[in-house]
Structure formats: structure tokens, C-alpha cells
Amino acid sequence: MSAKQDEKLEMLLRSRRATPANPELAARIILKAQGIPQVRATSFWQWLRQLCAEYHLPKPAYILASALILGLVIGFSTAADITSPNDTSPINIQGFLYADEGPL
């Protein structure tokens, strides 16, 4: 390939022309954007706050729900402390159930 061909190709590549855009294009984009709400990235706490604001429950409802959740958590954690996986034999359970029964 000769240097002349290189030059000509470079010249052609640099002189490429495009049909000009509509002069109103920028204005059209700006106008369209005005009708579009933005999506904002929210953190978990923001989302939770928005959720609470959305439902707007009275305070006692929150207290009751929190108490219920707390109760469940405590209940499950204490149950886990009392019964270990080794305590599942049926003899132990029977012994517990009939412990107070004396011989007839």
C-alpha cells in the first residue's frame, strides 16, 4: 500500500459528513425530561421510613407489632436453650409426662 493511498484514506475518513441533527433536538429532549420523574437510589433505612410514611399506622400498632416480634424472638431463643438436639428421645418425654403418676 502506498503512502498516497494512506493519505487519501485518512483524508476521506476525516472529511466524513453527517446529516445535521434537527436544531430542536436538544429542546425536545429537555422538554421530554420535564415530564419524567427521577428514580432515586434509596438506602434500606430511607426505604423503611418511606414505607412507614406510606402506611401511617398509629403508634400503638407499632408497639404491638414490636412486642409480638420481640416475644417471638425471645420465645424461640429460650426454646433453643432448653431443648438441645440430644433431648429428643421419646423416653425422656414419657418420663416427663408420667413423672407425677404413682403406681396404682
Place this chain on the structure above:
Amino acid sequence: MAAANWPDKDDHELLRLIQDGSHHAFAELVKRHTERFYRLAFRYVQSKETAEDIVQDAFLKLWENPGTWQPERNSKFTTWFYRVVVNLCLDWQKKKRPVELPDEEIPLADDQEPMDAAMIRNQEQRILEKEIGALPERQRTALNLCFDEGLSNQEAAEVMGVKLKALQSLIMRAKITLKERMKVYL
């Protein structure tokens, strides 16, 4: 804020304001860059309407979800946005049929140019567009960014997410192919 201040702000400042919901900042960014991104899109789709739609889509997506621009991850707005526009163009091309050259005449360079010379140049340009359109996607992108948009090789490499050497190799291969296919005109 006074309207006269907007042109003084750099792209990053405008983007931060856009993230805070500023329509003025968005308007300034659009006015500043629409033409260049349109030109790039036109190179891919060879249709004025489609290129305009692609640029509009790209800007509206930015407005709708300004969090997609992350200054800590993207070095320069234009570098990042070139990538966005190129990806939209390539998506469009995958969905549509191969690009056809427009029926309308490409504007001539110089009104004073003799008719024959102008026609030859016009013909050359049309053949060139056709041959560029037939190049592999990455070679075409490299040519469009370096020759049409006037980006430096380094900037073009950043847009394409390749190393400088890889970009130079893409351009070299594209030129070799073009020289071969256009040897009648060179």
C-alpha cells in the same frame, strides 16, 4: 442560581446537580453535548431520525436514573456517555436489519466545487460509509471515535474498554480492510 452561570459549570458539577433533580443542569448538559453524540449515533444507524431517538433515549435514561453516573467509577462524563450511546446503537443494530445508506444526498463539502469533482467526492463518501458499515463492530467503533469524534487513541481506548495497543491494532486492521476494498477510489 443565575442562568448565566450554567455554561461555566463543568460536566461533573452539572451531573451532581442533576442527581439533586436540577432541570437547569440537565438542560445545560443536553445543549452542550447533543450534537456530538448525535453525530456518533448517526455514524452507526445512518438515519437522522433514529440517531436523534437514540440520543434522546440516552439523555432521558440519564435524567430518569442519574445514579447510573458514578463519578468514582467513571473518569469523564463524555467517555462514559460515548459508551452509553455506542451500546444503544449496537443494541438497535442487533434488533434491526443491516444499515442501509440514506437515499438523501450527503451534503457536499464546498458549494464552489466543480460538479464532477463534487459528485466523485460524494460517491467516495457513500462507498466509504458502506465499507465502514461492513467492518466488524469494534473496528467500526474505533474508527468512528478516532476519526469522526476526534478523540485521542487513549480516550477512544477508554471508551471501548480496551488497551491502547488493542485500539491501535483495531484501527490498523480497519484501515487495511478499507484500503483493500476501496483501492479503486484511492
